[in-house]
Amino acid sequence: MEFCPKCKSIMIYQGEKVVCRKCGFEKKAENEEEMVIKVERNKEEVPIIEGENLKTLPTTRAICPACGHNEAFWWLRQLRAADESEVRFFRCTKCGKTWREYD
Structure with a gap:
């Protein structure tokens, strides 16, 4: 940082x-x-985790919007002010699509 x-x-x-x-x-x-790889989506930056770090992430049941597979890696990230909740990100274990959970 x-x-x-x-x-x-x-x-x-x-x-x-x-x-x-x-x-x-x-x-x-x-x-x-130290660089974090980011993907631009809808004019917002979305943090992406890649490489060996991905294999250490926990998995959960989540339906992939791209391929319909029902398992994904997940992680939390604080994107805004400290008084706002964290955002949960998912990455499909089959196709690799990354998306976030909206409240």
Whole structure:
């Protein structure tokens, strides 16, 4: 995690650069291993977990919207303010489609 040198806010990774959401300061990403891969969907960033980390996630019964399979990996992620609930993400164990649970 990196902090903005100008305003001290948390910076986010966008491709190969790090950007401050608050003031817009940008710089080249230094450590690619710390980068979180994101997929843009409906103009919102959705965090994606890939690689070996996926095999360690718990599974649950959930119907995949893409293939109809009934098992998926799941994880929680705090996307907004700390006083708001976490968002649960799912990834189909068969086709790999990722989606989130809306309340």
